[in-house]
Amino acid sequence: xxxxxxxxxxxxxxxxxxxxxxxxxxxxxxxxxxxxxxxxxxxxxxxxxxxxxxxxxxxxxxxxxxxxxxxxxxxxxxxxxxxxxxxxxxxxxxxxxxxxxxxxxxxxxxxxxxxxxxxxxxxxxxxxxxxxxxxxx
Numbered sequence: 001x002x003x004x005x006x007x008x009x010x011x012x013x014x015x016x017x018x019x020x021x022x023x024x025x026x027x028x029x030x031x032x033x034x035x036x037x038x039x040x041x042x043x044x045x046x047x048x049x050x051x052x053x054x055x056x057x058x059x060x061x062x063x064x065x066x067x068x069x070x071x072x073x074x075x076x077x078x079x080x081x082x083x084x085x086x087x088x089x090x091x092x093x094x095x096x097x098x099x100x101x102x103x104x105x106x107x108x109x110x111x112x113x114x115x116x117x118x119x120x121x122x123x124x125x126x127x128x129x130x131x132x133x134x135x136x137x
Contacts, residue, residue, distance in 0.1 A: 007089035007137075010041035011052065011107055020121045023114045026053045031103035031114055033090055034072070034122065037127055038105050041137040042089055055100060069093075070101050071133045078135035085134070092131040 014037055021029050032049055039046040049062035067073040070093050075078075083092060086106040097104040097116050104113035110124040 004088065007042070007085045007087060008108075010043075011105060011112075013041050014038040014105060015107070015112060015122065018122045022120050025055065025058070030058070030074070032058070034113070035103045036104070038089070040137065042099060044077075046135065048094065057101070069132075070103060074119075074133065074135045078137065081134050081136045083131045083134040085103075089137055090134060091137060092134040094125070094131050100130070104131075106134075 014034065017037060018029075018034050023029060028049070036046050036049050040070040042046045050064070052058045052061045054122050062069070065073065066115065067076070074091065074093065080093070081090065088094060088106055088108045092104050092106060092111060094102045094104055094111070094113070104125060107124070112122050113125050115123055115125060
């Protein structure tokens with residue numbers, strides 16, 4: 001199977017799980033959970049997500065792990081690439097609101113992730129600014 005087909009299949013599987021799954025701190029349905037699921041679909045073995053149920057809990061968990069932000073966390077696990085070099089299935093971090101960035105999955109010209117104004121499930125997003133970073137899976 002070609003690498004691009006494998007990437008597309010893994011991305012479709014992630015989209016199928018999170019398409020209608022609302023963003024929920026308490027329900028453990030956040031962009032970091034989405035990213036971990038996608039990493040596993042792509043054949044990686046990411047560490048478990050620490051248990052948190054609020055934005056404050058997520059910030060504390062990131063601090064306990066020793067990372068200033070999500071980009072630093074991904075830098076410790078994956079090779080960073082230029083955003084323009086993203087393939088289907090790669091991850092990117094977009095600058096977010098309220099001190100938290102947003103993790104998105106590349107879907108071939110579109111980025112899939114949670115939108116701040118509509119947390120009903122992941123959606124294609126338009127990045128109006130350059131991503132904070134992108135990583136090859």
